[in-house]
Amino acid sequence: MSSGYQQDITFTLNGETVTADVAARQLLVHFLRDDLGLRGPKIGCDTGHCGACTIVYNGKTIKSCMMLATQADDAEIETVEAMAGESGELSPLQESFRQEHGLQCGYCTPGMLMSASFLLERNPTPTEQEIREGIEGNLCRCTGYVNIVRAVQATSGQEVSV
Amino acid sequence: MLLAAVDYYRPDSVAEAVTALVDNPGGRVLAGGQSLISILKLRAATVDLLVDVSRLEEIRSITALDDGSVRIGAGVTYDEMAHSPELMAAMPAVASIAAHTVDPQVRNRGTFGGNLCHNDPINNFPPLAVALDATMHATGPDGDREVDAAEFFTGYFSNALDRAEVLTSVTLPALNGREIGYQEIEIGEAAARAVAVVAAGNGTITEARVVLGCLAIPARRQAVEEALAGAATTLDSVAEATSGAGDGIDPLSDPDASSEYRQAMASVVAKRAVMEALGGQHE
Numbered sequence: 001m002s003s004g005y006q007q008d009i010t011f012t013l014n015g016e017t018v019t020a021d022v023a024a025r026q027l028l029v030h031f032l033r034d035d036l037g038l039r040g041p042k043i044g045c046d047t048g049h050c051g052a053c054t055i056v057y058n059g060k061t062i063k064s065c066m067m068l069a070t071q072a073d074d075a076e077i078e079t080v081e082a083m084a085g086e087s088g089e090l091s092p093l094q095e096s097f098r099q100e101h102g103l104q105c106g107y108c109t110p111g112m113l114m115s116a117s118f119l120l121e122r123n124p125t126p127t128e129q130e131i132r133e134g135i136e137g138n139l140c141r142c143t144g145y146v147n148i149v150r151a152v153q154a155t156s157g158q159e160v161s162v
Numbered sequence: 163m164l165l166a167a168v169d170y171y172r173p174d175s176v177a178e179a180v181t182a183l184v185d186n187p188g189g190r191v192l193a194g195g196q197s198l199i200s201i202l203k204l205r206a207a208t209v210d211l212l213v214d215v216s217r218l219e220e221i222r223s224i225t226a227l228d229d230g231s232v233r234i235g236a237g238v239t240y241d242e243m244a245h246s247p248e249l250m251a252a253m254p255a256v257a258s259i260a261a262h263t264v265d266p267q268v269r270n271r272g273t274f275g276g277n278l279c280h281n282d283p284i285n286n287f288p289p290l291a292v293a294l295d296a297t298m299h300a301t302g303p304d305g306d307r308e309v310d311a312a313e314f315f316t317g318y319f320s321n322a323l324d325r326a327e328v329l330t331s332v333t334l335p336a337l338n339g340r341e342i343g344y345q346e347i348e349i350g351e352a353a354a355r356a357v358a359v360v361a362a363g364n365g366t367i368t369e370a371r372v373v374l375g376c377l378a379i380p381a382r383r384q385a386v387e388e389a390l391a392g393a394a395t396t397l398d399s400v401a402e403a404t405s406g407a408g409d410g411i412d413p414l415s416d417p418d419a420s421s422e423y424r425q426a427m428a429s430v431v432a433k434r435a436v437m438e439a440l441g442g443q444h445e
Contacts, residue, residue: 003171003172004170004171005167005169005170007170023163023167024167024168024169024170024212025165025166025168025202026165027164027165030163030164047200047203048196048199048200048268051267054267057270057271060241060270060271061267061270062270062271063268063271065199066195066196066199066200066268066271067195067199067271068195068199068212070170071195115267118266133266136265136266137264137265137266137267
């Protein structure tokens with residue numbers, strides 16, 4: 001049971017236990033960025049449309065601007081910071097984004113990577129249509145999505161066909 | 163901070179949630195938050211206390227009953243509906259609608275009950291609930307009660323529950339051989355939407371229910387239903403029977419679509435929904 005304007009929360013962030021005292025009105029994305037210094041989750045729209053703040057919450061992608069920080073209590077959270085290896089080597093998905101030029105300005109990329117990773121976890125060989133549906137909650141203003149779709153196809157070991 | 167100061171409470175039961183709502187006149191239920199958090203960001207509503215029901219296991223299950231009906235907990239997410247073996251077996255069309263609601267992140271967080279209670283005209287489940295004659299189960303300070311879907315939606319962003327009542331589950335009655343059609347025109351979230359529940363045999367429609375969404379209150383189209391009953395299952399016949407689907411409705415004008423356009427599209431989505439239910443071509 002949890003109650004009050006200030007909330008004590010404990011949760012797992014990228015495998016580490018975090019304890020904090022947060023305001024009940026604070027959004028999760030603001031807590032991650034401003035209090036914990038994780039700049040992977042981006043704020044693109046503040047209205048829940050762009051997906052730049054996408055993180056994984058208890059195994060599923062969510063928009064961290066559409067949740068409260070206090071709702072992280074007891075949860076397991078992963079951000080894009082956990083995607084690369086400890087020495088900085090890119091994950092296969094990240095490497096494919098680089099190879100296929102799946103980004104330009106890079107602002108949508110953390111959220112895009114989280115959504116693409118979630119998609120591949122559930123569906124290791126998605127069709128083009130399934131890829132496009134999988135990243136439907138993430139807006140990109142640079143690439144026109146084509147190179148992002150190519151990057152996901154390449155990661156899944158499929159022919160790059162768009 | 164985008165949000166105004168607000169208190170937050172995560173109860174361990176529906177009963178505790180109801181008690182908190184009774185004790186706090188400015189209390190509101192927070193479920194998946196995919197609408198309410200936006201409202202709080204805009205400071206479009208004054209809320210003193212958020213009562214977070216999103217983790218209450220007692221409202222988070224889907225149960226298929228022997229009579230063919232399905233009871234869906236109000237706290238079940240769209241993604242959980244989309245992947246529920248019970249729902250996919252009993253009402254695959256409903257699971258499919260859930261699987262295509264908004265986007266993956268919203269589906270992972272947004273709840274069936276929240277979608278219904280919020281009754282945003284663009285929400286997809288209110289017209290479905292009315293078309294299926296769903297029963298809404300709520301718990302409040304005076305105990306449990308049931309509300310028919312036809313009585314549940316009372317206007318834009320409004321429902322029949324009292325502020326201290328919590329929607330706990332929704333029963334979707336057995337289809338008994340009827341098929342569901344669900345069609346929308348995607349401009350913004352949706353400019354027009356129709357749900358049809360149809361039974362047919364030997365090339366003839368025997369029973370049809372047609373409900374329009376994207377309105378303050380989902381609108382059952384009884385004249386269309388009467389015209390469909392006994393009609394042939396052909397596109398021409400269905401098009402004629404559904405041609406008056408938009409008569410008398412008064413949709414909202416907004417930046418996505420004008421009222422006139424939405425009204426004009428009512429017969430289009432109604433026709434397509436009936437044809438989909440019949441397993442036929444839309445055009």
